[in-house]
Amino acid sequence: WYPENGSDLATLKRYADFAMYQVKRTQKGRIGEFDIKAYDQEAYELQIRQEFRQMLEEEALTYHFQPIFTAADGRVAAYEALMRPTLPTLRSPATVMRIARELDRLYEIEHITLFHATERFHDLLAQGILEPEAKLFVNSIASICLSDEDVAEYTGRWPELMRHLVVEITEEEKCDSAALARKREALRTGGTFALDDYGSGYGNSSSLLELSPQYVKADLLLIRNIDRDPDKQQIVSSLVAYAHPRGMKIVAEGIETAAELRKVIELGVDLLQ
Numbered sequence: 001w002y003p004e005n006g007s008d009l010a011t012l013k014r015y016a017d018f019a020m021y022q023v024k025r026t027q028k029g030r031i032g033e034f035d036i037k038a039y040d041q042e043a044y045e046l047q048i049r050q051e052f053r054q055m056l057e058e059e060a061l062t063y064h065f066q067p068i069f070t071a072a073d074g075r076v077a078a079y080e081a082l083m084r085p086t087l088p089t090l091r092s093p094a095t096v097m098r099i100a101r102e103l104d105r106l107y108e109i110e111h112i113t114l115f116h117a118t119e120r121f122h123d124l125l126a127q128g129i130l131e132p133e134a135k136l137f138v139n140s141i142a143s144i145c146l147s148d149e150d151v152a153e154y155t156g157r158w159p160e161l162m163r164h165l166v167v168e169i170t171e172e173e174k175c176d177s178a179a180l181a182r183k184r185e186a187l188r189t190g191g192t193f194a195l196d197d198y199g200s201g202y203g204n205s206s207s208l209l210e211l212s213p214q215y216v217k218a219d220l221l222l223i224r225n226i227d228r229d230p231d232k233q234q235i236v237s238s239l240v241a242y243a244h245p246r247g248m249k250i251v252a253e254g255i256e257t258a259a260e261l262r263k264v265i266e267l268g269v270d271l272l273q
Contacts, residue, residue: 005036055087056112065080066082077134078134107146110140111146114138122161140167151186165190168193192214199222200219215248217273218251223254223260237268
């Protein structure tokens with residue numbers, strides 16, 4: 001509409017063209033008005049997809065390391081590598097993962113995450129910034145496994161860091177038995193598994209049995225306000241009772257208050273994040 005949507009012919013034609021294609025994608029044969037919100041959303045999606053491809057080409061991201069502390073004495077036992085894109089619009093790791101699924105680029109994300117996080121971890125260790133005996137938790141996509149060539153390159157570049165590596169399996173993608181077997185083979189020279197976000201999804205129990213990880217990370221949804229929620233306390237207590245006889249350690253994620261901290265220590269968790 002003139003002049004509400006634009007005051008020049010070029011803008012009005014562009015908006016009208018967008019409105020026409022919106023109708024054609026949904027229900028043909030109806031009258032459709034231009035929707036600036038839909039237009040802005042599509043422009044945003046186009047922009048972040050362009051930035052996603054740029055991120056892969058230029059490897060335009062960095063990693064931050066969040067410490068994981070022991071419940072027994074508070075020392076730093078590990079660090080989790082957290083991906084942060086460095087582009088103007090594409091800033092969220094969750095958005096990166098969504099676009100990677102849509103564009104079938106999950107392999108590239110798996111590769112960049114493992115290689116870049118380890119390289120950065122190695123550099124910080126060399127500078128004496130990180131605890132020298134700490135573990136490195138790196139997120140891994142359950143359905144993706146690196147090729148034999150990439151695994152050989154990784155283990156060749158950082159053989160001394162394999163004993164530090166903890167491959168953290170997320171359930172954003174369905175766990176693939178073949179991929180899991182390949183990950184196990186890749187870790188044969190060192191490294192262990194962690195199951196991420198336990199308590200946030202429907203498949204946690206089956207994943208726990210199939211993965212048999214050394215670390216189980218109790219999701220922040222379980223930990224939030226656990227000091228006031230007997231049901232959450234029971235779930236974590238049962239998880240600890242299952243894990244400890246099997247040599248597994250429990251990580252409490254997302255602790256934000258002193259009351260939550262005291263309660264999870266009382267329930268017997270091993271590590272705090």
